[in-house]
Amino acid sequence: MRLTKGQKLLFIGDSITDCERNRPNGEGLFGALGKGYVANVDALLQAVYPELGIRVVNMGTSGHTVRDLKDRWQADVIDRKPDWLAVMIGTNDVWRQYDTPFIPEWHVYKDEYEHTLQSLIAETKPLVNGVVLMTPFYIESNDKDAMRATMDEYGAIVKRTAERNDCLFVDTQAAFNKVLEELYASTLAWDRVHPTAAGHMVLAKAFLNKIGFEWVRSTDTSGNKE
Amino acid sequence: MRLTKGQKLLFIGDSITDCERNRPNGEGLFGALGKGYVANVDALLQAVYPELGIRVVNMGTSGHTVRDLKDRWQADVIDRKPDWLAVMIGTNDVWRQYDTPFIPEWHVYKDEYEHTLQSLIAETKPLVNGVVLMTPFYIESNDKDAMRATMDEYGAIVKRTAERNDCLFVDTQAAFNKVLEELYASTLAWDRVHPTAAGHMVLAKAFLNKIGFEWVRSTDTSGNKE
């Protein structure tokens, strides 16, 4: 397990991260972390590693692209001084190219996406203990689908950025592809973008596996294993 | 893993099971399973064992005691023909003795509790592949506390009932006690009864461990383990 006692883990992203989190703090009582994978990660950390007291903060904002993250990076990331930072962005950067194709101002193309992401990570990496970069994803099994193909290209940019900056890398598309072998896309997401509870658990698992989370600890007897 | 392809797993209980599930079906799209441990169990089953197609149904109803379960057992359990049945009941049977002590009609004392639970399980066990009995719990670390002590007695009844009827047994109080060693009760439940997301994950883990759920399957690469 890479996180240690008392560390602060901050997530930033779009609606998939947001999931009705509290504002402006993104932490606290009564479901402040929203209803998505961030809440799952927090619940699992607290249930399995209560002694670590990991502090999870959710800074997702619905509809945001990497361009929007840049505008609020100082306030929502740097000023909050996280020990660990997780970033999952790009869905809307791509989606707007496909659902509102006639409004180009709303699109964030690959060059801007890579450049902006790189500059944010390069600025932040030295200030934190670790950064986890998660790809955006599209819950569509056909990799010839136009939007899926574009999303894969953005995922490749995330991968390059993770390698270039020595970050942990989570391939969420690969995690979903595994499940899509068994289930049709609309079982996991009404609109191929916003996951069901099961889809959010896929994300939480992919993230936790990457940071060395042990599902069954040697000392764990809570399940009364037979 | 004890559940097999295409089986139906039905949960019945009180508000801890209910968690705003859909009515009357307790299954389907858009969060029909509510926001608690039942939704977690379903999400984890679907994320980790998508090929099994386990069908989860939530028949929890807020405020119910075992006396209420008896009234709706035919409609909500027998008629729905589950393959597996999970029961967690008793919170309100005990709680009303402590929060409305002057209204005895609302209390379900130990004799009635044990008798009713036993008769429901005895009737149903032959009709299903398996039954999981989960204790009620009280998120209070002091086992001398009056209500905690009573709850432990009801938990013991559940244990006896599980043994007598050859059911799987989940000691949820034990699962919470483990976490309570590290965290104060109100971190896990505002009122010591309704768990936070972390508390529901404790319940989901305890349940899944008991039915042989493998957190990391030999074929699992979704987390891109390093």
Add this chain to the structure above:
Amino acid sequence: MRLTKGQKLLFIGDSITDCERNRPNGEGLFGALGKGYVANVDALLQAVYPELGIRVVNMGTSGHTVRDLKDRWQADVIDRKPDWLAVMIGTNDVWRQYDTPFIPEWHVYKDEYEHTLQSLIAETKPLVNGVVLMTPFYIESNDKDAMRATMDEYGAIVKRTAERNDCLFVDTQAAFNKVLEELYASTLAWDRVHPTAAGHMVLAKAFLNKIGFEWVRSTDTSGNKE
């Protein structure tokens, strides 16, 4: 133009037909026909053929399959004595197989679909001046997609049924395919099922073309053509 003065044209179907129509009548003032293709058809009939006084009735109901239509056919079709009947059903018959695959009671498979549709149309054809059968559709350009492929099979059943009963036939999938050559699916439907205003206009046009609607009448000067 196949409809004549004073005739009643009744549409029946699922949410794509319903679109928040008034209940129980499905006709009248203040948007009683809903916000979808039925309202478009009515608006175009009234704007272009005001002298005909065609009476349009919307009997769509969200979530319905052909099995549900059968249950309300007497009340919602026969008893209302339409002169013309338009039917577009099948979306949910197929969709439930893909978004809630574990609940087979909610699926209507091909045999039941064809048998039920045939029996409804055979019963009704002699009672009306004309029947228009519209295929269900799936706004997905990849015809190898599993759900699109199934939907195409249901569309083929509609075609066979139209031919067998001498009905007018509208291939809505073909109409959408034409537009999908230019636009990505999510421009036309958030969830590939419920069309945008443009998608509903595609349906209205396909329907009107089939009944001989003339977009520009010899007497039409309303546009002040130059």
Add this chain to the structure above:
Amino acid sequence: MRLTKGQKLLFIGDSITDCERNRPNGEGLFGALGKGYVANVDALLQAVYPELGIRVVNMGTSGHTVRDLKDRWQADVIDRKPDWLAVMIGTNDVWRQYDTPFIPEWHVYKDEYEHTLQSLIAETKPLVNGVVLMTPFYIESNDKDAMRATMDEYGAIVKRTAERNDCLFVDTQAAFNKVLEELYASTLAWDRVHPTAAGHMVLAKAFLNKIGFEWVRSTDTSGNKE
């Protein structure tokens, strides 16, 4: 067809244009164009000319007169850089003279109307590819009616302004008059001002005919014409 690939078409006007459009942008997903003739125009453009990718923007605001348009012209027209501009204004300029006759500050009389409209068009014409001027209208068949007569005078001003500035001109009153030969006014508008869906289709048709929209294109097979 006068519009070409990728052009932006902006509508400005009062409540008849507004129809609950999104604010502040007046374009985008989920019915952002409102529920009136602007949405119809967009839907028909997208359904029939998907390859053109015309971008439609709705800048209508309920209750506005030409005096209000002047105040927001820079922000809502000039700054948005449309390729084509459509203007329909004047209803409230006239209506307030008849429904609140005792509040003269709310009336915009003919001189101010003509002067203001002329100055806005003269300023904007050089900046765009084309301007379409639509008359205000009053859904009343009796042209001796006091308010109808006044509205006709404002319509004549629009016509003069179109001619003087070399704009396309749409006579919406003439389009409604054609339908009013068959239908009584209250079938088309509860208050003789705000059209039903059919009335909005009359407006959309009049507009589209003027810009050279072809209802049935040589390549169109979407209706499966027999």
Add this chain to the structure above:
Amino acid sequence: MRLTKGQKLLFIGDSITDCERNRPNGEGLFGALGKGYVANVDALLQAVYPELGIRVVNMGTSGHTVRDLKDRWQADVIDRKPDWLAVMIGTNDVWRQYDTPFIPEWHVYKDEYEHTLQSLIAETKPLVNGVVLMTPFYIESNDKDAMRATMDEYGAIVKRTAERNDCLFVDTQAAFNKVLEELYASTLAWDRVHPTAAGHMVLAKAFLNKIGFEWVRSTDTSGNKE
């Protein structure tokens, strides 16, 4: 003044009478009489003749025609045993012929109107001290207007019925015509049917004048006349 101490005066009609009256009683505290002419009549009776203690009851129901009155006449008129009865009905009988011309079941034509009204009045006249018949009206100054002309025919039926049954007769159309000489229709009614507060006062005055109401009583000093 024709009403005497302690009498009950019951009004029945459509939305113009209803005006959000209380249900089911149509009398009592807190605006139970609605916001229209019935409330005005009651307020003026109580303010000017407090010693009479006239009990006013409002049985208007929005949307009703004379056909609907017939269905509830026993419960809403006969069983309530009024001393005086006032009836104003016919607006919707006529209006539906003009705003939903294609739905003939919603129209009540002249023969049915006259026959039904006559039979209700003939049945009730012997049971009460007096009956006041008020014409329906249409707030449109042009008596060649199609709907106004029809409404005048229904008013003539009311007049004949009043004469035939020896009832008091109030010509509400004549009362409005007087005001329409000075004010345009939409100053008095947004939709030419539902009056503003001023329009309701016109109705109240016409009614009160007919029953012999004295606006300035010989004993009245409340206005501190100079």
Add this chain to the structure above:
Amino acid sequence: MRLTKGQKLLFIGDSITDCERNRPNGEGLFGALGKGYVANVDALLQAVYPELGIRVVNMGTSGHTVRDLKDRWQADVIDRKPDWLAVMIGTNDVWRQYDTPFIPEWHVYKDEYEHTLQSLIAETKPLVNGVVLMTPFYIESNDKDAMRATMDEYGAIVKRTAERNDCLFVDTQAAFNKVLEELYASTLAWDRVHPTAAGHMVLAKAFLNKIGFEWVRSTDTSGNKE
């Protein structure tokens, strides 16, 4: 009749004047004048003297005392340039002395009341055609009642102020006393302060009588007097 063609009549006061009037204008369509005596005055002026086109404005604000009027006098009276001004204030100045006796800051005692009222009227009288001063009132028949006695003292101040400044004076208390001879206070006002519809009509009549309103004009035939 003292008002002449096209004049503006502005009312200012507290909740009895306000009655849910529109904000900020206090005039216009759709019940902008509220539901109290101001709306009655306007309705009667328009119904009986439509040719005068009197413009009524309601500047009442719930809870206000004369101290509050002073703060908004420039904006709500002077700047709106009325031809006639009507003022009814004092209810809350007195009431707070009786319902919140322990909060002296909320009381406006007699000296301040008289001084403030005098200074507002003296400033405004020269700017308008006429001023009508209406007393505050208390709907309680017992003139020994403590609050009634105080209210009478404030009424006497209004009378003195009217005489000193040559204003029309309306003794609303006297108008209510006349009705209170017949009806118990709670028939006219739930709380002895806010009148029912009948109570507002008492106020409207007292006001109109004072300005020379003729209830039955020589030319009036609207009631079809027999």
Add this chain to the structure above:
Amino acid sequence: MRLTKGQKLLFIGDSITDCERNRPNGEGLFGALGKGYVANVDALLQAVYPELGIRVVNMGTSGHTVRDLKDRWQADVIDRKPDWLAVMIGTNDVWRQYDTPFIPEWHVYKDEYEHTLQSLIAETKPLVNGVVLMTPFYIESNDKDAMRATMDEYGAIVKRTAERNDCLFVDTQAAFNKVLEELYASTLAWDRVHPTAAGHMVLAKAFLNKIGFEWVRSTDTSGNKE
């Protein structure tokens, strides 16, 4: 203190008793006893005599007269088997005579009031340990006021009924009169009927004093008296 361990004390009455109590039970968690004197009595009993475990039930219903109590007496009193019964009724029996004087069906005059109350008490007295009869009251200091005088007569009937049936008697009017010597009526009740929190405390004190409640018990040290 007349009540003993574990007894059930049931209150029945009108809105003054009701105060938004829970339905149908009138007891339980979360303010089930409403916000009035019943809640105060319960709170004081529980705070001062926690060891007695008195169970308080609130069966007040807004708007009720003694005639309404009769209709629900079996269900709401007899079937609930109270040990002690408290009745306060009569406000509406009197009030309707004064606020809706023209609707005599809503009035309950003295004969009916006395007869009904006597018969209910005579039936119930043998079934319970004790009955407390509380007078209705009117928060008006002037005992010559018409409604106050009538209320006093009803209070006298309650007193006679208490004596005749050997019940405890609480003169609530006398309790309020004491306070009215110092405070004006509207400080204690907006409408002279529904008390403020202070007025409800007056009622609670009068009731508790009558049943022998000791405000300061010999064993009480909770106030840390100095």
Add this chain to the structure above:
Amino acid sequence: MRLTKGQKLLFIGDSITDCERNRPNGEGLFGALGKGYVANVDALLQAVYPELGIRVVNMGTSGHTVRDLKDRWQADVIDRKPDWLAVMIGTNDVWRQYDTPFIPEWHVYKDEYEHTLQSLIAETKPLVNGVVLMTPFYIESNDKDAMRATMDEYGAIVKRTAERNDCLFVDTQAAFNKVLEELYASTLAWDRVHPTAAGHMVLAKAFLNKIGFEWVRSTDTSGNKE
């Protein structure tokens, strides 16, 4: 009784004081004092000592700690010039340490608590007639419970501060402990923090006893004591 005629008594604190009080004033009509112990204190003062006219003001704010009080002390205490001041703060200072243990910024530890409280009291004591310091409390009978133990330490700080500054001191924990001997914690508070009506009465009694309130005054006959 320590308070004298016309004095202002101001309470400041957290949600236990707040209880939905009015904002911003915290005094006035219609439940402005909220629903907790402050309202009880006011009701009892007014019911028992109406002649004193004590003015009670509630400045509680939910969620506040002593750190928050410091920020608003000038506006909410000093500027309002109370004669008596009552302070009960500390619940949230402690609670956040136990329900959100991972967010240290939300915790107010003992040093800051004592220092801040002392400085506020020292500043204010000279300006008022008297100060009452009330301890925070935790409705948990087990004094070994971690949060209860901490709360007791904060209570000890309040006691020291009271002694050091010569204030009246109310030990609310002791008052609750007395009741907790008889009743389980959840009977008095759902979450061990926010009291039921009975719990608020415990607080009101403890406060009133400390200021010399006489429950039964020598002149009191309101209860018709036998």
